[in-house]
Amino acid sequence: MASTDISNTVGEQTDEKSSDRTTAAEREAAMQTAGASRQSTSGVDSSTWFSGWRLMLLRVAVLVVTLVAWDVASGWLIRPVLVSSPPEVAETLWRWIEEGTLWEHLWATTQAVIAGFLLGATTGVVAGYLFGTFVRVGKVLSPFVTALYTLPRLALAPLFILWFGLGLQFKVMFSAVIVFFLVFFTTRQGVEEVPRDLVSSVRIMGGNRRDIAVRVVLPSALIWVATGLKISVPYALVGVVVGEMLVGNTGLGFLLAQSANRFNPAGLFAAIVVLLCIAIIVDSALNRLTSRFLRWKTTSSVT
Amino acid sequence: MVTPLDRIGEKQATYVAEGMVLDTMTSSSGPLMQTTPVVELRSVDFHYRPDEPILSDFNVAVEEGELLVLLGPSGCGKSTTMNLVAGLLAPTNGTVLFGGQPLQGVNRGVGYMTQGDTLLPWRTVAANVGLPLSLRNMGRAESSELVDRFLDLLDLKAAANKYPSELSGGMKRRALLARSLIYEPSMLLLDEPFAALDAQLRERMQQELLDTIRRLDRSALFITHDLVEASLIGDRIIVMGRHAAGVLLEVTSPFGKERDLEEVRITPEFVQLERQLRDALREA
Numbered sequence: 001m002a003s004t005d006i007s008n009t010v011g012e013q014t015d016e017k018s019s020d021r022t023t024a025a026e027r028e029a030a031m032q033t034a035g036a037s038r039q040s041t042s043g044v045d046s047s048t049w050f051s052g053w054r055l056m057l058l059r060v061a062v063l064v065v066t067l068v069a070w071d072v073a074s075g076w077l078i079r080p081v082l083v084s085s086p087p088e089v090a091e092t093l094w095r096w097i098e099e100g101t102l103w104e105h106l107w108a109t110t111q112a113v114i115a116g117f118l119l120g121a122t123t124g125v126v127a128g129y130l131f132g133t134f135v136r137v138g139k140v141l142s143p144f145v146t147a148l149y150t151l152p153r154l155a156l157a158p159l160f161i162l163w164f165g166l167g168l169q170f171k172v173m174f175s176a177v178i179v180f181f182l183v184f185f186t187t188r189q190g191v192e193e194v195p196r197d198l199v200s201s202v203r204i205m206g207g208n209r210r211d212i213a214v215r216v217v218l219p220s221a222l223i224w225v226a227t228g229l230k231i232s233v234p235y236a237l238v239g240v241v242v243g244e245m246l247v248g249n250t251g252l253g254f255l256l257a258q259s260a261n262r263f264n265p266a267g268l269f270a271a272i273v274v275l276l277c278i279a280i281i282v283d284s285a286l287n288r289l290t291s292r293f294l295r296w297k298t299t300s301s302v303t
Numbered sequence: 304m305v306t307p308l309d310r311i312g313e314k315q316a317t318y319v320a321e322g323m324v325l326d327t328m329t330s331s332s333g334p335l336m337q338t339t340p341v342v343e344l345r346s347v348d349f350h351y352r353p354d355e356p357i358l359s360d361f362n363v364a365v366e367e368g369e370l371l372v373l374l375g376p377s378g379c380g381k382s383t384t385m386n387l388v389a390g391l392l393a394p395t396n397g398t399v400l401f402g403g404q405p406l407q408g409v410n411r412g413v414g415y416m417t418q419g420d421t422l423l424p425w426r427t428v429a430a431n432v433g434l435p436l437s438l439r440n441m442g443r444a445e446s447s448e449l450v451d452r453f454l455d456l457l458d459l460k461a462a463a464n465k466y467p468s469e470l471s472g473g474m475k476r477r478a479l480l481a482r483s484l485i486y487e488p489s490m491l492l493l494d495e496p497f498a499a500l501d502a503q504l505r506e507r508m509q510q511e512l513l514d515t516i517r518r519l520d521r522s523a524l525f526i527t528h529d530l531v532e533a534s535l536i537g538d539r540i541i542v543m544g545r546h547a548a549g550v551l552l553e554v555t556s557p558f559g560k561e562r563d564l565e566e567v568r569i570t571p572e573f574v575q576l577e578r579q580l581r582d583a584l585r586e587a
Contacts, residue, residue, distance in 0.1 A: 200391055201421040203409050205435040205486065215434075219425045 084265035092270040101255075106274065108250035109240055112171040117236040119172065120179025121229055128184045128228075129221070132191025133213075149181045153239070157246055166247045175239025182232040183225070190224025191217055226290045233282055241275070339403045340364035341490045341522045342388050347397035349383055356547040357383050361397075363541065363550070365490060368560075370516065370523045372537035374530060374580060376587050379543040381526045385494050388524060389415055402489060414483030414491045414521075418498040420475055422467040428478050429454065429463040435486040453481040456515065473504050480515065490522040497532070509536050510564050517560055530580045534573055535564050542583040552583040 067086050074085035096102035131138035131145075156177060164170040194217050202216050244253025252271050259267025343364040350356045358380045365371045373381040386392040387399050390410035399406040401413075422431045429450055436446040454460050457477040462470060470478065476497065483491060496512075497505040513536055516523055527533055533540050538560065542552040557572040567573055 195419075195421075197417055197419045197421050198423065200389075201415055201417075202423075202434070202438070204389055204391075204411065204413060204415040205482070206411050206438040211438055215438075216423065219423070222425075 081263065081265060084269050088266040089269045089273065092264075092266040093273065096270065102274065105251050105255050108168075108254075109237075109244065109252045110278075112168055112240040112243070112251065113175065113236050115168075115172045116175030116239055117179055117233060120176035120236065121183050121232065123176070124180045124183025124228070124232075125187050125225060127180075128187025128189075128225075129191055131184075132188040132221070133217070135192075138188070145184070149185070153178050154242070157243070161247060170247065171240050171243040171251070174243040175236045178235045178239040179232040182235060183228040186224045186228025186231075187221060190221030190228075193224070194220045222293070226293065230286050230290060233286060234279060237275070237278065237282075338367050340366050340400075341402065342524070343400040344384065344387065344394075345398045345400065347387065347394045347399065349380070349387065349392065349395050358387075358394075359547040359549070361547075361549050365522050365524050368520060368522055370513075370525060370536060370538045372525045372527060372533045372540045373543055374527060374533040374537075374540055374584070375543035376528060376545055376584065379545050379587060380547060381543055382494060384543075385492050385524060385526055389413060389492055412489050414486070414488040415494075416479050416483045416491065416496045417494040418496060420467065420479075422475060422478055422482075424467050427464050427466055428459055428470070428474075431467070431478060432459075432481045432485055434482060439486065449485060453485045456518075457481045457511070472500050473508060476500065476508050477511070480512065484515070484519060484521070487519075488521075490524065491516060493523060493525045495527055496525075498527075498529075505532070506564065512536070513562065513564070530577060530584060534577045534580060535567060540576075540580065542580060542587060544587040548587070551587055552580070554579060 070083070071086050074080050074083050080088075093102070131141070153174070157174060160170055160174055160177075164173050198216055198220065199212055202212055207215065240251065241253035241256070244251035245257045246253075248254060252274055255271045256268060259265075259271060344361055347358055347361045348356065349358040349361075361380070361384070363371075363373075363384065373384060375381050383392065387394055388401070388406075388410065390399075390406055390408055401410055422428075423434065426434065429447075432453055433446050433450040436449060441449075451460075454463055457480060459474065459477055459481060462474055462478070467475060467478070479496070493512075497508045500508060509532065525533075525536065534556075538556050540552075540554045540556065541550055542554075543549065544551045554576065557576065558567050558570075
């Protein structure tokens with residue numbers, strides 16, 4: 001009796017052995033909630049004070065301080081031709097918006113990023129899944145894939161220009177190759193790392209090969225695939241922007257290269273600001289998307 | 304729920320007197336002898352490399368309604384035995400009979416539970432417990448009714464829509480038990496199912512396991528290296544030796560099938576049984 005009483009910390013005094021057993025689950029649940037509330041009360045100061053509008057305000061403050069420091073330093077500490085200044089950058093941005101230049105180049109870049117990402121991600125997931133499932137094929141081909149992966153992607157640019165020309169197709173392919181490898185490796189890892197005892201327990205429960213692929217391997221690998229997809233989106237952007245800097249006459253990469261050629265620091269910073277905005281929007285969209293699909297993973301563990 | 308509670312064990316409720324702990328090398332006596340064993344290993348050899356046999360000429364049978372414990376040090380082949388019964392491994396020589404028929408491929412007539420957490424983390428408790436039913440293409444209505452019943456049986460109603468990451472160790476064990484019982488397998492294979500739990504929770508789960516399989520009238524093969532656990536829950540206990548030594552000792556439990564583990568613990572028979580097993584393990 002004494003042994004069961006130790007766990008009886010929530011206040012109920014049940015001494016009947018049988019009822020002790022039947023309420024075991026309730027007691028456990030109660031202990032958990034008790035533990036959880038204890039945690040939250042101890043961490044209450046930092047979590048509630050530091051959330052919501054206060055956090056937002058602090059972030060805005062950091063931004064304002066940075067901009068003011070930039071403005072002050074420009075011309076006083078550093079030559080304006082190197083760093084431009086916030087008003088000049090804002091002016092350039094406004095001009096691009098008014099003239100429509102911004103939308104034209106933004107659209108060119110976005111288009112290429114989406115196409116490159118989709119192409120690279122699809123082929124990467126499929127190839128990663130196949131390599132992870134058919135382990136022998138994977139073993140034979142794996143040194144070649146690794147060699148290609150290690151090759152600096154920029155080295156492929158001249159070849160790709162030769163194959164795909166100077167337009168959209170080149171940018172898409174260039175960024176797809178970068179995305180492919182990232183997604184390929186994470187997907188393959190995910191498929192290979194499916195716990196064996198998970199697979200054997202589903203087999204004994206009556207699952208056939210297809211059941212195991214659909215109900216165990218795919219969902220289990222999904223967390224890896226999602227990670228791969230998430231980290232590869234910024235790289236898709238990198239691929240396209242680098243491609244645009246190398247060749248062509250559209251896109252944010254082209255704006256960057258053009259401003260650099262004309263010694264126009266305001267233009268350079270304006271293009272960077274646009275890229276920053278894209279990065280923030282894409283990242284928060286991805287976070288929202290992945291947290292929806294991986295709700296089971298994000299629900300916090302109580303134990 | 305109608306339970307076959309009363310069918311078994313009532314007569315055995317009074318403890319067998321000291322000295323009646325059986326020490327036989329044959330299969331258990333009693334009226335169950337005539338029926339076909341649920342599972343039987345007949346002169347089974349198993350090895351990965353011929354010079355390192357894991358099992359050689361090994362014989363064991365689990366009778367209907369019995370909880371057989373395989374006790375032994377690591378490396379004695381008890382997990383191999385379990386995987387042979389599960390059909391995850393095939394014997395090098397000899398046969399595995401399941402319900403009197405030679406076993407081929409994965410054994411879908413058993414429930415399987417290891418110490419690992421094999422709940423699918425992306426499925427809720429209810430969806431995990433119902434998984435074997437949906438693998439068998441059972442209709443939605445019928446399946447959810449059955450799931451409800453098993454969640455109720457194992458005190459998991461409140462956790463039905465939680466994900467495994469939100470569960471405590473004991474709740475996970477209960478969910479795994481519910482999942483391995485829901486498709487009415489003829490027997491349960493339990494490979495150190497409570498090894499990862501703290502002592503207190505382990506005791507509670509042992510009692511719950513006994514109550515549940517008695518209620519559903521199931522047979523079980525239970526593997527452990529913990530001799531207290533073996534003494535507490537086994538109807539019959541087999542001690543296995545290292546290096547394919549096979550069965551060192553076979554003991555029938557002096558305790559009835561309906562047992563209260565807290566009471567069993569303080570009986571002299573328990574102490575004697577534990578000592579007997581301890582001596583055998585020392586040789587192993």
